[in-house]
Amino acid sequence: MTFENTLQYAQQLDQQDPLKNFRNKFHFPKVNGKKVIYFTGNSLGLQPKNAKKYVDEVMTDWAELAVEGHFQAEKAWWDYHERFSEKLAPIVGAMPSEITVMNTLTVNLHLLMVSFYRPTKECYKIIMEEKAFPSDQYMIASQVRFHGLDPKEVIVEVKKREGEHHFRTEDILAKIREVGEECALVLMGGVNYYNGQVLDMQTITKIGKEAGAYVGWDLAHAAGNVELKLHEWDVDFAAWCSYKYMNSGPGNASGCFVHEQYHDQKDIPRFEGWWGHNKERRFLMEPEFQPEPSANAWQISNAPILALAPYLASLEYFEEVGMPALIEKRNKIVAYLEYILQEVEEEVGGNFEVITPQERGTQLSVFLHGQGKELFHYLMKNGVITDWREPNVIRLAPAPFYCSFENMYEFGQVLKGYFSESQ
Incomplete structure (x- = not known):
């Protein structure tokens, strides 16, 4: 043009x-x-003008209904987070059941690694990009240490070529194949925060899975920005913040994707909590955890409604456009x-x-x-x-x-x- x-x-x-x-x-x-x-x-999206209305609705319900807002509010609080699944599904290319919204990005990546980083003596290495966003570097290194391992021996970084500013897909794939059966996890940023590069997530996921590794993505700079097909690409898990391109407000809630193939694995390692328990039996206060048959099984605590309200407001625009x-x-x-x-x-x-x-x-x-x-x-x-x-x-x-x-x-x-x- x-x-x-x-x-x-x-x-x-x-x-x-x-x-x-x-x-x-x-x-x-x-x-x-x-x-x-x-x-x-x-870094931080502008405030949608409809955000105040959504927050004010919650404040009014709190004032007028108090605890009954959990069930009597027009947007009842006890299942408020479930409203995100249908709206986020076309944005990240997922089935609604594969999406939940909770916590913040790094917290969610930590929780997801509980399920998807299970090192053994033979298979324990993690592949990531060099100079990833510091939060990812800290998070992954601390997970490795939590398992009693040395990050220097576990973390394998894919580097840019000398004199180049971007990653080459063939170098990432070569590194996955080189690490081979020792590779337990590939976890990278789908869009690089520094240079703005969109990685070939589909191909990297395919080769990572062929190597026998789990593949996850930090989509902080991808969600609401680029085309994603997480379900179709057979991604195991992903998480994203909502305050960049999704305009939900500073430090706001994070979205999570967990592929449906893991929803029925009741013995999958996972940090569990009340809000991940079977919704229909949640208030029976049973001692044994019965996971929701969806990504909501990874929920732990009841949702922070005031934080979720502006995110829901922003998704109204995404749904319209x-x-x-x-x-x-x-x-x-x-x-x-x-x-x-x-x-x-x-x-x-x-x-x-x-x-x-x-x-x-x-x-x-x-x-x-x-x-x-x-x-x-x-x-x-x-x-x-x-x-x-x-x-x-x-x-x-x-x-x-x-x-x-x-x-x-x-x-x-x-x-x-x-x-x-x-x-």
């Missing part, structure tokens, strides 16, 4: 955008009295952003290296050769909310729900302003 770096052209793209009205359904911070250009939906439409706009707006970067680079004589490969979602990670953090501060001061990663990378994530093509053009103008002022 041939783009143009003009305000008129950007506004024309916005007029043609089927999702243009959703921008008005989110709250924007303001800088100098003007709505910001928000590029950090990969659908992932195909979001992905279509995502592809177009990211391509336009990349074009704007190239135009500005040529005009100002800069050196902007996009280190995100074509296998990407909403994020572009840009290496700012010759630039320091002064550029980041300039952007923030001028209403461009972006993200800085050492040594000199800015991450730009134009979320399709609320970013406009005009935003991309305006960003280019601010970027040019920095270079004209710094000369």
Whole structure:
């Protein structure tokens, strides 16, 4: 597609955008009295305007019904979490029974590893990517130590090739085959937080399973961003946070996927609790655990309703739009952003290296050769909310729900302003 770096052209793209009205359904911070250009939906999504209504409903039910809200509220609390399964299923490519929402991301990965990392003397190694998000590194290392093993002997990292910024699928597959029968688990980030690369989850899962390993995915940067087919790909388990592309609010609840093949395994190792017990017998207070015949068996405590409310509100928008439409706009707006970067680079004589490969979602990670953090501060001061990663990378994530093509053009103008002022 041939783009143009003009305000008129950007506004024309916005007029043609089927999702243009959703921008008005989110709250924007303001800088100098003007709505910001928000590029950090990969860190914390903007607040949907309907979130307050959903939270207020819970507050009203609590005020007027108190404990009876568990059963008498319009959205009864005792099964509130079950409302997510149908709505999340098309977003992550799962059967509703394979999804539950609980806790937060790293907590859920810990709980899922109880079930899916069961090392033996012969089969104990874990394959992950190098420089994974620190939380994953800490979580996996601590799980290994919990089993009395040495992380240095257990964790096998797939590395990028010298001088390259992205992972090669063939290198990941080669590492799985190399570790072979010693590989107990493959656990990686489906979308790399630093470079924005979307890994070939389908192929990696297939080869991991052929090696006899369990395969799980951290989908923090994938859920609500890229196409997922967790059930079809035969993924064993996955978890994702909801506050990035899914706009549920800071630190909010995490979604979990557990493939249906494990739902009837009553003897599977699992940390169990009241809310994973057979729903129809839950309030009989029986001493023996009877797991729900779904991913809800991994639930432990009753759901944090006030936290779940804004997540449910956001899913109303996802249900209305659908992932195909979001992905279509995502592809177009990211391509336009990349074009704007190239135009500005040529005009100002800069050196902007996009280190995100074509296998990407909403994020572009840009290496700012010759630039320091002064550029980041300039952007923030001028209403461009972006993200800085050492040594000199800015991450730009134009979320399709609320970013406009005009935003991309305006960003280019601010970027040019920095270079004209710094000369």
